[in-house]
Amino acid sequence: MRLPISQSFIERNAIVLLIATLITVAIGGLVEVVPLFTIQTTVVKVPGIRPYSPLELLGRQIYVREGCYLCHSQQIRNLRDEVTRYGHPSIAAESMYDHPFQWGSKRIGPDLARVGGKYSNDWMYQHLKAPRSLVPESIMPDFAFLARNRLNTKELIAAMQTNIDLGVPYTKGDLKNAQADLAAQADPNADHSGLLLRYPKAMVVQGQGGRVTELDALVAYLQILGRMVDFTDPAVEHALAAQGGK
Amino acid sequence: MPTKIEKDVYTGKDTTGHEWDGIKELDTPLPKWWINVWLVCIAFAAVYVVLYPSIPLGTTYFKGVLGWSSTGAVAQSVAAMNARHAADMKRIGQLPIMQVTADPKLKEVALQAGRIAFAENCQPCHGPAGTGRVGYPPLDTNFWLWGGTLPDIQRIIMYGIRSGDAKAHESQMPAFGHDGILKPDQVVLVSNYVATLFGIEKPGPTTAAGEKIFEDNCAACHGTKGQGNQSIGAPPLESRVHLYGDSLAAIEYQVNTPRAGVMPAWHTRLDPATINSLAIYVHSLGGGE
The missing domain is CATH 1.10.760.10 (Cytochrome c-like domain)
Known part of the structure; x- marks a missing residue:
């Protein structure tokens, strides 16, 4: 067969060879990636998934800032040992509002995908401040300084706006109530009805009388991880079963 | 680049006709075994494509004749692991807890399962073998806040203490000093x-x-x-x-300023057999009533 461009022509023109190589390599990548955008079961929508509450969202930024993902993963893989230890395998929908996701790839510490609600708030505070007071063999650094740092809430609206731009469905009401919701979640004595209406299952953390610390935000974030979806709910089971396969 | 194919005088094989600065290239064919491995790989891939999820079809994909999925595989794998004690664990989860401990064989299985589940779920607060820590009660002495019988322990594990669960234990000591009840x-x-x-x-x-x-x-x-x-x-x-x-x-x-500890509710996280096993294990640590 005679090709429109001869082999010797390609081999003797570096730019042509470069372009042809790029096209060839790109095919390999595209074949793997493109179908995920069209196949509906890539992200199975299940009831319960909601955007992060304002305090959780800022706590998540502390999590990213401190590099927690370097030692903790947030993905329970479809492996027997992981499921028996950590619970139901992570599903794609659980990180659909994560920008960027915190799946991680290293487990110097345990997986955190379902750490929410596993320990009491008191435990979380104490463990983050002084891990070895509770787990003597732990090698986690102390994060006591987070309890001294006042949470910077100035960029809250900007952070939510950025998430909206990336497709997270915060409403106008969410934005309007953002500062109030944040304050309520860090005050056990506040009225939490609005917060829980907008962000079901949000866990209220200690706060220190109107002073919200970075540690409060981080605990609020950790306490929602893996709790949004109720895997005992038949509707969830049904949605996952529709994913197919035995 | 000359394209004259000639016979190499030393090996007796053809050249490819390529020549760079006087260096010519022998047209040695790939080894037979290498070609065969390559062909076997292609054949393997063809079979694999038929058996397993493979070809994207717009909004769906070809699921393979085996119907395999990673979520299904892990469920099977867990079931296979549990199969050895499946009958016992089922009974541990279903029987009233007092009847479980009445059966020595069931009790033995429950103690083993409880010990393993304790290390992952309970030890971070209550310490190894339930020795307790400041703020977290010991489980190995005859000191019980909410009762130390098997049903008491079972209930605490299921619903927790001040956990927010509707059936959780609740209590709050007044702040005698802070609220000025006492001078x-x-x-x-x-x-x-x-x-x-x-x-x-x-x-x-x-x-x-x-x-x-x-x-x-x-x-x-x-x-x-x-x-x-x-x-x-x-x-x-x-x-x-x-x-x-x-x-x-x-x-x-x-x-x-009294503090009041919170214990999470576990019935949303652990299955009944594991909860009963944990109760039996905790009861056996030294303080069970």
């Missing part, structure tokens, strides 16, 4: 009296005054002798087990 000097007196109950302080001239304050304010929950009340989670005060520290200062702190 600062009264707090000191009553704390001193409580300290004498278990021998941190020796009885002195003010003990009687402290005892009076205790009877008026504390005895309703903690009992006249500080023996506690498990129905409302009021800790016994005469025992040497102290949740929040073993000193006069710790007692005063608690009278002023």
Whole structure:
């Protein structure tokens, strides 16, 4: 067969060879990636998934800032040992509002995908401040300084706006109530009805009388991880079963 | 680039006709075994494509004739692992807990399962083998806040304490000092009296005054002798087990601004067989009633 461009022509023109190589390599990548955008079961929508509450969202930024993902993963893989230890395998929908996701790839510490609600708030505070007071063999650094740092809430609206731009469905009401919701979640004595209406299952953390610390935000974030979806709910089971396969 | 194919004089093989600066290239064919491995790989891939999920079809994909999925595979794998004790674990989860411990074989399985589940789920707070920590009650002594029988322990594991669950145990000690129910000097007196109950302080001239304050304010929950009340989670005060520290200062702190621990509800996280196994394991640690 005679090709429109001869082999010797390609081999003797570096730019042509470069372009042809790029096209060839790109095919390999595209074949793997493109179908995920069209196949509906890539992200199975299940009831319960909601955007992060304002305090959780800022706590998540502390999590990213401190590099927690370097030692903790947030993905329970479809492996027997992981499921028996950590619970139901992570599903794609659980990180659909994560920008960027915190799946991680290293487990110097345990997986955190379902750490929410596993320990009491008191435990979380104490463990983050002084891990070895509770787990003597732990090698986690102390994060006591987070309890001294006042949470910077100035960029809250900007952070939510950025998430909206990336497709997270915060409403106008969410934005309007953002500062109030944040304050309520860090005050056990506040009225939490609005917060829980907008962000079901949000866990209220200690706060220190109107002073919200970075540690409060981080605990609020950790306490929602893996709790949004109720895997005992038949509707969830049904949605996952529709994913197919035995 | 000349394209003249010629015979190499040393090997007797053809050249490819390529030549760079006088260096020519032999047209040696790939080894047979290599070609065969390559062909086998292609054949393997063809079979694999038919058996397993492979070809994207717009909004869906070809699921393979085996119907395999990674979520299905892990469920099967867990089931296969559990199969060895499946019958026993099923009975542990379904029978009333007292009947489980009545059967020595079931009890043995439950103790094993409980020990493993404890290490992952309970140890971070209650310590290895339930030795307890400041703020987290020990489980290996005869000191129970909410009762130490098997059904008591089972209920606490399922619903937790102040966990927010509808069936969780709830109680809240008033902040006697912070809320001004007792004056600062009264707090000191009553704390001193409580300290004498278990021998941190020796009885002195003010003990009687402290005892009076205790009877008026504390005895309703903690009992006249500080023996506690498990129905409302009021800790016994005469025992040497102290949740929040073993000193006069710790007692005063608690009278002023009481702390109240939270235990999560586990029935949303663990299956009934595991919860029953945990209850039986905790009961066996040394303090079970």
